[in-house]
Amino acid sequence: MSPQAGRRCSFGRRQGGHMLRRVLLIVVMLWSGATYAAEITDSAGRIVQVPDHVARVLPAGPPAAVLLAALAPDLMIGWPMPLADAARPLLAPGAANLPQIPRVTGHEDVSAAIKPLKPDLIVDYGTISARYADLAQATQERTGVPTILLDGSLVKSSDMIRRLGALLHREQRAETLARFAEALLSLPPPANHPRVLYARGAAGLLAAAPDSDLTEVFRLLGWQVVAPDGNGTFRPTTIDKIRKIDPDVLVFSEPAVRETLAHDDAWKAVRAVSEGHVIIAPSLPFGWIENPPSINRLLGLAWLEGSDPETLAALANAIVYGHVLTPAEHRAVLAPLQP
Incomplete structure (x- = not known):
């Protein structure tokens, strides 16, 4: 076999492996009984099938947890970090009383601990990079749970709030938060630049x-x-x-x-x-x-x-x-x- 043919075969095997993983993921999703009515493209360019009805959302890391606590605390499963005792009284009861859960964006694979929590959706919010895009994809493949990555930059906060609000059917709440974000972002910057x-x-x-x-x-x-x-x-x-x-x-x-x-x-x-x-x-x-x-x-x-x-x-x-x-x-x- 020529070197070129060998490279073609290797590429073909890689393509086949990716296709097999996609097929297995779809089978897992179908077996779960969820109805996938929306196909979205997240901030990393990944196409994700999302259930029409989302009742349980798992924040992948602390930034996503703060966003979800503001937008839809009733759908949030828990906090992926310790929540300070002094912070709890300052939050709405629906968010303040949630337990601590495994952190997807940490250094360990917590897929096995996530499955018993039965999330309908996993949301990550933060840096858009190959590392976090790969992590979102790997989490989705290991758990069978749709996983999206949203851009956490401040200048895009209102857009991301509205996108997630539409996905979770929380459009009115999202619009309130998005307009508040836009109001703060539109304030004139100070004249000094220390x-x-x-x-x-x-x-x-x-x-x-x-x-x-x-x-x-x-x-x-x-x-x-x-x-x-x-x-x-x-x-x-x-x-x-x-x-x-x-x-x-x-x-x-x-x-x-x-x-x-x-x-x-x-x-x-x-x-x-x-x-x-x-x-x-x-x-x-x-x-x-x-x-x-x-x-x-x-x-x-x-x-x-x-x-x-x-x-x-x-x-x-x-x-x-x-x-x-x-x-x-x-x-x-x-x-x-x-x-």
């Missing part, structure tokens, strides 16, 4: 990479995100490295950083600290800057554009999370902003 370093951790020494999804809020503001050289989404750093990078503004995700800055004299050598340009972002019920990188980031965008945080917190919690904050809850949400 260099900003964003960090996690009680010590404030896990700096976010400039090009990650977690710093999208700053990029939309026109701020320049800076970080020490390195790999990964978060880069361990030191106070001296931050001093040398010399950001105009420091933004931290952990309220505990305030105590660190007050008692560690080394931070006083950092210009942003000595000039008082330090921001600690609210984190309840979810982070205003990220953590997770979902629609909760709209609050951080509007806040840093100059919106009154007190009004923003009250309105957003009622509109997005379906819970009107009590005065005590309102103070708890905004506690990181207190001097």
Whole structure:
């Protein structure tokens, strides 16, 4: 056999393998008894057959969970991450009381644990990349459950909300959320464009990479995100490295950083600290800057554009999370902003 013929045979076997997997997937879906009435193309370009009636939706990761909790908490099976005790009272009861479930987007194959939950649909929401597209496809093949991947970028949030709302027959709720997102995204950006370093951790020494999804809020503001050289989404750093990078503004995700800055004299050598340009972002019920990188980031965008945080917190919690904050809850949400 010629080398060319060998390559053709190998390609043919690969095609045959892909076709066999598709046939097996269809058989599994038919055996489940579901009625597949919609064929959609997700954000990764994958064509997915989705049931006409969806009663149980499994969020693949934290970003999808926040989106579903806002859009259709009655259809959501559970949280794929620990939900902070302080966050639960700030959510609608339908979302607050849900259990923790396996995380599809983690490092382990949780297909066997997903099947007993009997989801009708699995939704992932976030980065569109080969990795997550392959994960969605693999999850669908292993579980027999339709799995879609939606673009989690903030600028597309209203479109994704409407798409998912139509799929779940929650069009009216989706329109409310989508218009709220559009209103926040349409706010004029600030005139200044500082260099900003964003960090996690009680010590404030896990700096976010400039090009990650977690710093999208700053990029939309026109701020320049800076970080020490390195790999990964978060880069361990030191106070001296931050001093040398010399950001105009420091933004931290952990309220505990305030105590660190007050008692560690080394931070006083950092210009942003000595000039008082330090921001600690609210984190309840979810982070205003990220953590997770979902629609909760709209609050951080509007806040840093100059919106009154007190009004923003009250309105957003009622509109997005379906819970009107009590005065005590309102103070708890905004506690990181207190001097």
